[in-house]
Amino acid sequence: MSEQQTIAPSPAPVTPSAAMIRTLGIVASICGALIVSAYQITLEPVAANKKIALERAVFKVIPGAASVTEYLATPGGIQLGSDTVPAGAVKFYAAYDQAGALKGIAAEGAAKGYADVVRVLYAYSPEKQAITGVGVISMRETPGIGDKIYTDKNYLKNFEALDVRLSADLKSLANAVKVVKHGTKKNPWEIDAIAGATVTSKAVGRGINESAQKLLPLLVPHVDNVSRPSGRQSP
C-alpha cells in the first residue's frame, strides 16, 4: 500500500497554458472522433440487438405473437414509442400475430426484491381485461429461492388470468393487484405468494400493480388505436 504515492503533478518546469490547452485539444479531438465513430458504427447492430431481445421477451409472455410495436401511453393519448419517455407517460409494447391482429399488450413492472430490483414483463389482454402471463427480465435474487418466481408452476398459475379490470371511472384498477400469504388466494386479483420466497414473489406483484395502475387508465380508453400495427413495425 503506498498511500503516499499521489497523482498530484510533481513540481516540474511550468508549461505554458497555451501548450497545455493545445495538447488537451488534440487528444480530445482524437478521443471525440473515436467515440463518435464507435457510436455510429455500433448504432445499428445495437438497435437490432435490442429489438431482438425485446421481441424474444415479449413473445415469451404473449405466445403466438409475431411482431412488436413500441408505444407510449400519455394522458393525451397513445403515441409511437421513442427513446425518451416524457413525464407521466408509460411505455408499453403491442404484439401482433402473423395476420397483424393484436395478440396482447406487454409492459414492464419493477419493484425492489430481496437483494435488488426485480424487473418483470407482463402480458395484458385487453379483451379479458386480465394479465395473462409474466416473465422475468432481470433480477439478482438468491438462486434456488428467488428463481421460484419463474420456476414454480403454482405461482405462475396466478398470472394466467389475473384480474386487472378498471374501476368505473377508469382512473384506477377496480381491485389493486395484491400478493397474499401462501394458500390464502380467494379473488382473481390476488396473487398467492410462494412460501419461502415471499419477498421476491411479493416484489413481482408490487411491480405489476404499480405499472398497471399507471398504464391501464391511460391505455384502456384508447386501446383501439393500437389494434392494428402501424408506423415503426418490426418485419
Next chain:
Amino acid sequence: MSESLSSIFIGTLLANNFVLAMFLGLCPFLGVSSRLNTAVPMGAATTFVMVVASLCAYGLNWLVGQFHMEFLRLISYIVIIASAVQLVEMFLKKNSPALFRALGIYLPLITTNCAVLGVALFQTAREYSFLQALTFATAGGAGFTLALVLMAGVRERLNFSTVPQVVQGTALSLMLAGLLSLIFMGFAGLGASAE
C-alpha cells in the same frame, strides 16, 4: 419505479453495501482499512466526494439527455469526478487546512475509487430522481465507511493474533471481507418489504 428514500438508504447501507455486496471501492477498502484512525477520515472524504459526484452526475445526465449525447456520458462523468475531487481539495486547502492535512493523502486516490463512479453510473441506470440519487450517494458513502470501520476494527485486533504466515497480507483481508460480506447477507431484504 418509485423506490422510497428509506428503502434506498437502508438497502444501500446494509443489504447492498457498496463494498461487501457490490464490490465497489475495494482498493481503498483493502488498502486503508488497517487502522481505525485512517479508516474514518478516508470514509468521510469518500462519502463527501460521492455526494458531490452524485449531484454533478445528476445535472450532467440531464444535460446529456437534453442534447442526446449519451455516448459522452461516461467521459463527462469521469471528468467531472476528477474535477470535483480537485475542487474539494482546493476548497479544503483554503478553508480548512486541518481537515486538508487529515484527508490530504486520500483525496487524489478517490478519483480512481470505483465507488464514486459507481454511484454516478448506478443512479443513472436506475433512473433515480434528484432526492433518490442524493440518498443513494449518502447511503453508499455511509456503507463504504461502515465497511471500512468494521474491517479496521477487526484488523486492529488481528494484529495481536497468531495469524498463520500463509494467510497474512491481502489473502487475509479478502477472507475477512468475505466473512463480513457473508454476515451482511443477514441484512438482505431489510427495507425491501416496507409496505
Next chain:
Amino acid sequence: MRERIELRTAPHIVQGNSVERIMLHVVLALLPIAGFSVWQYGISAMALILTVTLTCVATERLMNHLMGTPNSLTDWSATITGLLLALTLPPAFPLWMAVIAAIAAIVLGKFLFGGIGNNIFNPALVGRAFVQAAFPVSISTWAPAFSSHRFSEFIPTTLTLPLMTPPDISVWAKQALDGFTGATPLARWKFENVLATPHDFLTGAVTASAGETSAILILLGGLYLAARRFLDWRIPVAVLLSAALTAWAFQLYNPVRFPDPLFVMLSGGLLIGAIFMATDMATSPVTPKGVWIYGALIGVVTVIIRYFGGLTEGVMYAILIGNALAPLIDQVTRPRVFGEIKVKKS
C-alpha cells in the same frame, strides 16, 4: 530440606480455572440439549450431531498438523463448535453439507485467524452462515419432530449423496406427521400470521433446528454455567432483555402485526444463541460496559432482522454482527483507569 527449589514469579497461588475446564463444562451443558434433539428427531439428528462434531474435531487435528501448532483437541473448543453447529442446523440437513459446514467453521472461522482465542467470529456461526449462503434451500427444509419412525429410519434428505441435490421431502414429511406444515414458528408467524404457544415451545412440538426447541434444558445449562462462572451472565441477560424490550415496544406500536415478547424470546434460536453463542469469550467484548452494549445490540438486531428482513431468523447474523463490532466496542468502552482524572485527550 531439599536444595532444589523452584523459581516462579508471583502470584504463587492461582484460582485454578483453566480454558479446558471452562470448555469441558460447556460441552457438558450442551449434551442434554443434544440428547433432547435426538429424542425429537431420532437417528437423523444423531447422525447429524455425530458427523458435524467428528468433522470439526478431525479438521481441527488436521489443521494443527498443517499449521504445525500443538494438538488443540484437549481444549474441547472444537467439540463445542461441532455440537453448537449441529444444533443450529435443521435435522433433515444432508450429511455431506453438514461436513462442509463443519470444515468451513473450523477453517474459515478459526484457523484462518490462528486458532483458539484469536478468532473474530464464532466458528459455529461462520459454518452455519456459510451453508446458509451455499445451500439456502436445504437449510430451510424442516422435518417434523416426534415422527413415529424416527428411530428406525433416516429422514430421506439425510443420506443424500455428496454434491447431489437432496430429494423433496414434503410428501414424506406429511406422511410422517399428520398436518406437518414444513415451516418454523417464526416463518409461520411471518408469512401466515400463526402464533405458536409457549406450551408448544416448551414441549418441543415445533419445527426447528436440531437444538432450538429445548428451552428448559438450554436455560438450565445456561444457569449452571453462569453459576459456576463459566460464562458471562451479563451477555444472555442483555440479549434477551433487549430483544424482549424491542419486541414489546413494537407490540405496543402495533399489536396486530407484531407478536408478544415471549414468542420472540422462545422462538428460533434466540435462547441457545444468547446463552451459548453470544457468550463465546474470544468473540465478545472484554470491557464491562462493552458486554452490555454488545448484548443489547444483538437483541435489537435479531428482532429487526426477524421483523423487517428477508430472513425469518436473525439471531445468527445478529451475533456475527456483534462479533464484528466487538473490537470497536472494546475500544470505545475502555474502562477508566484508576486515578485517570480529567485526563487530557491526546
Next chain:
Amino acid sequence: MSLPGQAVPSLMEEFLEGIWKQNPVFVMVLGMCPTLAVTVSAMNAVSMGLATAFVLVTSCLLISLVRNIVPSEVRIATYILIIATFVTVVDYAIQAISLAMYDALGAFIQLIVVNCIILGRAEAHAAKNPPMKATINAVGMGIGFTIGLFALGSVREIFGAGKLFGISLFGPDFQPWVVMVLPPGGFFVLGGWLLLFNWLKSRTPPAPAGVKVSEGHAHV
C-alpha cells in the same frame, strides 16, 4: 515494471511480466472490483478480461504515442480522457456483439475507466516507453488479467453451478453452492487463490535475486 539500474528487459520479458511475475490479479491484486463482481461464470470472466485487455492495449499504445507531447501537469487528465474514450468504445462494441453479455457485465464495463491496472500501467509504463514495448507489455498484462479472471470465474462457475462455460460437469442432480456466485464467494475464491500462491511460495526457497515482489497492493 523495470527498476532503475536493472538490465533493460527484452520484449519477451515485457510480455511475460504481466502474465506471471506481476500478474495484476494474483500478485499486484489490482482492479479487484471487476475481478470479483463479474466472475460468476467463466464466460463473463473471459469477456470482461478481454474487454479490459482491449482498453489496456489501445490506451497504452495511444498514451505511448503522445507521451512526448503531453505536459506533465495535464498528463493524468489526458490519460483518463484516453482511457474513458476506449471504454466507451468497448461499451458500444459489447452492446453490438451481445446484449446478454452487456446485461451480465452491467455497469462494470464502464467501471473499467477507474480500474487501477490501466491507469497504473499508463503512468508507470506506457508513459515512459516506446509504443512497441508499451503495447507488448500491455498485451501481457491484459492476458494476465484475463487469466486471473478466468481462474476465478471457472472456480465460481464449477462450484456455483456445476458447469464450466455453460457445460454441465456433474449431471443434472448437482447441488450448486449458491454462495460461490454470491459476493462472499467472490472474496473467498480470490482469497483462496492467494492463499494457494502464498503456500506455494512458502514451500519454495526464496528466489536469489531479481525483482522483489511488492507486498500488498499499490494505489495509483
Next chain:
Amino acid sequence: MNFLPFFRRKTFARGIHPAGNKSTAGMPIRRMPFAPRMILPLAQHIGKPAVPIVRPGEEVVRGQPIARADGLMSLPLHAPADGVIEAIELKPSARGPWVNAIVLRVYEASTQEVRWATPPDVDALTPQEIVAAIQAAGIAGMGGAAFPAHVKLTPPKGTVIDTLIINGAECEPFLTCDHRVMLEYPQDVIRGIQLAMRACGAPRAIIGIEDNKLDAVEMLNRHAPADGRIRAEAVATKYPQGAAETLIYALTGREVPIGARSSAVGVLMNNVMTMAYIGRLIPAGEGVIERVVTVAGPSVVRPGNYLVSLGTPMRSLIEYAGAQGNEKQIILGGPMMGEAVASLDVPIVKGASGVLVMPEREIARRVYPCIKCGECVSVCPKGLNPSMLGMLAARREYDVMAEQFFIGECFECGSCSYVCPSHIPLVQQFRVAKGILKERAAA
C-alpha cells in the same frame, strides 16, 4: 455528604477473593533463637545502600550500629546479636543477584538483651527530630516495599497532609504478622502513630483493617486516645485492599491521580507494623534488629508468627519451623506479590513479612492463547486491560503499553495472573515491560 459507606462496606472497585489461609492468625508471636550466622545485606531498603562502619574481625554487641545511612534516602543497620564480623562480601539476595552484605558470626552466649540504646526525651522532640530518630533507628516500611519510613513521613514541600492512613489491611493470603502485632502490641502501634502524626503534621489517622480481623479493629480502638484523632476502621476483605491507592480510596474516597503521589490528595500511608516499631524503638532509642515474620504454607510443620532477627537465613528459619519434605518453593512475602527465593542463604530482611513454603503444584499449567474472557479486566484494581497489555507485551510494543494502556499504573498485584484461565504469565510480562520502559526512559 457521602452516605454510601453506611450501606456498603468500604472498599475499592474490582479485585479478587483468594482463599485467606490465615490459620496462623490465632498463634501468638514466638521468638526464634539466633541462627549461628547472620547475613545482613547493606541494602534492605529502597534507596542507597548503607555504608559499613565495622571491619571484619570486629566484635559487635546486639543493637550496635554496624553501617550508617548514606544520605537522606538511606538507612543504617544494627547488629542483631552479639558476635564478630566475619566478612563483608557478596551474598545471594531474594531477587537473585548477589549483593554486598555484612556476615556476622553469632556468639552462642549472645543474650536477647539489647545492649546499645540512647533513649531520647520523646515528648520534647520536634517533627524534624522525630524524622531523624526514625532514620537513625533504621526503620523501613515493614509491609514489604521497605521504603525508608522517615521519607514516607516527610510530606513533600508545599503539601498539607490531613490524614495519615495506617495500613493494617494485610490482604495477602497466609500472612498474619500485622494482625498479631495489632493484637499483641496495640500500645506500640498507637504510640507510633502519635509520633508519626507529629512528624508529618497530620491532624488525624485512620487505621484500615480488613473485616476478617474485627478483633484487631476493636483492640486498637480500645487503646486509641479519647480525642478521636486516631481510629481503626474495617474495610472489606478483598485483595489487593492493602495497596496504597485502593486503601486510600476505600477509607477516604479519594483517588490518587495517575502519576501523582498520595500526598497530592493530602494523605500519607504507612504500614501498621512500621508504626509498631516506631512506637517501640524511638522512645527506647534502639535500632531495628528483628521483626515479626509469618511462616506458613502447606509444606510447613510448625507454621506461626515468629520474632526473627534480621539476617537469619531461610535455611535456619525453615529448619526451625520444620518442612514436610514436599517443599518446592520458598516465597519471601505473600503468595500474590512475594518473591520466590533463589537460595536458602537468602536472609530475613526488614521488608520480609512472611516466608511461605509451598509444595509442587498438582497440575501442569498449560499456557493457552488469550481467549479474551475478560476476567482480568474485571479484576484489575487499577482498571487496566491486562489482556490487551499481555498481547502487546508479547509483541514487544512497550511504548504502546505505556502511552495508550497505562502500564506504568500497574503495581503488579497479580490479580490478573491469578484469574487467567489461559495461564498467561501476565505479571511477569508486565515486569519485563516496565523494566525495559524504565531503561529506555533512562537512556
